[in-house]
Amino acid sequence: MQGLAKQKLWQGAFCLLSVALVLRNTAGVEATEFSGGRVTGPLLTLSNIGIDLFVLALLVTFVFPRVAASIALAASLFCLPIYLYFTAPGPFRRVFKGEYKGLLQASFVWNLWTIAGMLALGVTAYVCCRSFGVISRGRAPSR
Secondary structure, three states: OHHHHHHHHHHHHHHHHHHHHHHHHHHHHOOOHHHHOOOHHHHHHHHHHHHHHHHHHHHHOOOOHHHHHHHHHHHHHHHHHHHHHHHOHHHHHHHOOOOOOOOOOOOOOOOHHHHHHHHHHHHHHHHHHHHHOOOOOOOOOOO
């Protein structure tokens, strides 16, 4: 039973970390033209939905860990596009054509917080996938 509790704790912790990093990375663009853009507006909307889903997954984790893992995986997918835009704006603009107000400064931008956010999303997805392997008797999957 201890392995299941540990799995739930890791899942909840990484959901909380992902929420904190997404909030930290999108806090400066909420009240700017970024939120109203034809391409960038939906990115911000997706990340806001992802934040809500992460909070829901955090609340559900300790009662229904597999349902929470599914919700957290969806939240990770919703938050990923904004991180891709922040990290690789050049390729993102080539794929998603549109009118962008700001000039492109560089094709790839190395920002510690966005890289940390992407890493947290990846680890959260990994921990959630491990939750699907939890045996119904309450044991954590073997390594």
